[in-house]
Amino acid sequence: MNSNALLNGGIFAAFVAVTLVVVFRASKNTRTASDYYAAGRAFTGPQNGIAISGDYLSAASFLGIAGAIALYGYDGFLYSIGFLVAWLVALLLVAELLRNTGKYTMGDVLSYRMRQRPVRAAAATSTLAVSFFYLLAQMAGAGGLVALLLGIESKAGQAVVIAIVGALMILYVLIGGMKGTTWVQIIKAVLLISGAAVMTVWVLAKYGMNLSTLLGAAVDNSPAAGERVLGPGLQYGASGISKLDFLSLAIALVLGTAGLPHILMRFYTVPSAKEARRSVVWAIVLIGIFYLFTLVLGYGAAALVGPEAIKNAPGKVNSAAPLLAEALGGPILLGFIAAVAFATILAVVAGLTITASASFAHDIYANVIKRGAADDKDQEVRVARITAVVIGAVAIVGGIVANGQNIAFLVALAFAVAASANLPTILYSLFWKEFNTAGALWSIYGGLGVCVTLIVFSPAVSGKSTSMFPTADFDYFPLANPGLVSIPVSFFLGWLGTVLSLEHDKAKFAQMEVRALTGIDSEKATTH
Known part of the structure; x- marks a missing residue:
């Protein structure tokens, strides 16, 4: 593929040039903290829905899931199902209420009825942790993709x-800022879904537009697995531990989305809760269509490329979609899909970076260090930009270490951290009137600590040939995804911290409940 490197690089360079022009144009209207963090709340529900799908459909969705389906069939498609079903939790429990009660970050919601400084510090800590794990996956995807292309x-x-x-x-x-990042995500979403649609129709056309014929070809070209690629258990059914691992993965995927800071922050870019709800509906439709495409792309890669060729490619499991593109349309389609995959990585890491930097600048700097006295434009936004540089540097180092890992799996770890550290605290804050500062701190720090500790001592990090450090051996916790343990522990710690504390502000909860359910006074919260 070296002869095609110039073509692939040229297509990607063209995408970068176009998006940089868009970002420069958007930057002309980025003057205040509201512009930088929330794009001036100027996007409509459909626009934000497309941007959410662009933010959510990461390298894991495009590269990791297609590869997982190509190698493991049914078990690989379970990632798609988990990622999609998770949006129902976000739609029914979080989106509208969060938009009504927050300003820029998750910390705004959690600290509304509690002591500001400790809760904001905890929220920022969990936001940075989730963003780091998610960034690992995207940067690892970049390394594998470039190796292939x-x-x-x-x-x-x-x-x-x-x-x-x-x-x-x-x-x-x-x-x-957020406005430029949002337009990059919209462009990327259109390119990604369009590219996946073209490849899906192309693959089906090779088999007479008959999905059954395609599945038969995938079975024939997967001699090691055979018909097992069409049923459950190829990846997660070998033992009781692997079945528990699947259950843990499923829980993390379904509950993780509603706790992802970079997704939650997108709800603040629309002018009202109604538009936030519309944006989630648009996102569900687009994401659902895309995940149906991944089913065809994954089995198409198994049929036309073959599991062994995918495993032996430089990017390994993450190479399935690009290899399928080359098999279908040669270097031109490969170059286009490569550019789309790069666009996917760039858009998602930009969204993650602005979320993490906003959380640090708004929650830690402006409200913890400066106690709310930071200048809206100059100081806070400057700190956010400095933080973005630091986070980017850390992401680069982490991506180099994680290079070669299955990115769908790495993203699943980020979902586990989000579901453990953030979701219990968000739900308790919105729905439990007794919940207090102690409960929030116990839930966030406890869930985060337990989850990260279990990840460090899991087979994901050491003990196996597929681990991040294959030569080391400290996998004392048997499950690769800790969600089955860490999420219930976080809910329990939130309850325990609350009942052991004497602090209860039911009047403040009543105010928050009215605002969350009706939107009354929410604009005042976003403009003070």
């Missing part, structure tokens, strides 16, 4: 490319 197989060469991707991401965030 440009023929750079040395780890040093891939590290350089990961650094370039990280530098571009920092540039998007520094220049365009």
Whole structure:
């Protein structure tokens, strides 16, 4: 594929050039903290819905899930189901209430009826942790993709490319803020869904538009698995532990979305709760259509490329979609899909970076360090931009370490952290009038600590050939995804911290409940 490196790089460079123009144009209207963090709340529900799908359909969705389906069939498609069903939790329990009660970050909601400084510090800590795990996946995807497309197989060469991707991401965030990032996500969503649609129709056309014929070809071209690729258990059915691992993964995926800070922050870019609700409906439709495409793309890769070729490619499991594109349309389609995959990574990491930097600047700097006295435009936004540079540097280093991992799996770890550290506290804050500061701190720090500790001592990090550190051996916790343990522990700690504390502000909860359910006074909360 080295002969095609110039074409692939040229298509990607064209995308970068176009999006940078868009970001520069958007930056002209980025003057205040509201512009930088929430795009001036100027996007409509459909626009935000497309941007949410662009933010959510990450490299894991496009590269990781297609590869997982190609290798493991039915078990790989379970990622798609979990990622999609999770949106019902966000729609029914979180989106509208969060938009009514918050300003820029998750910390705004959690601290509304509690002591500001400790709760904001905890919310910022969990936001940074979730963003870090998610960034690991995206940057690892960048390394594998470049290895495949440009023929750079040395780890040093891939590290350089990961650094370039990280530098571009920092540039998007520094220049365009949330408005520029949102337009990049909209462009990327249109390209990604269109590209996946073209490939889906192309694959089906090769088999007479008959899905059954395609599935039969996938079975024939998967000699090691055979018909097992069509049924459950190929990846998660070998033992009782693997079945528990699947249950843990499913819980993390379904509950994680409603706790992802970069998704929650998108609800603040629309002018009202009604538009927030509309944006989630649009996102569900677009994401659902895309995940149906992944089913065809995954089995198409198994049929036309083959599991062994995918495993032996430089990007391994993450190479399935690009290899399928090459098998279908040669270097031109491969170059386009490569550019789309890069666009996917850039858009998602930009969204993650602005969310993490906003949380630090707004929650830690402006409200904890400065006690609310920071200047709206100059100080807070400057700190956010400096934080974006730091986060970008950390993401580059982490991506180099995680290079080669299955990115769908790495994202699942981020979902587990979000579901453990954030979701219990958000739900308790919105729905339990007894909930207090102690409960919030116990839930956030306890859930985060338990989840990260279990990840460190899990097979995801050491003990197996597929682990992040395959030569090490400290996998004392048997499950690769800790959600089955860490999420219930976080809910329990939130309850325990609350009942052991004497602090209860039912009057403040009543105010928050009225605002969350009706939207009354919510504009005052977003303009003070």
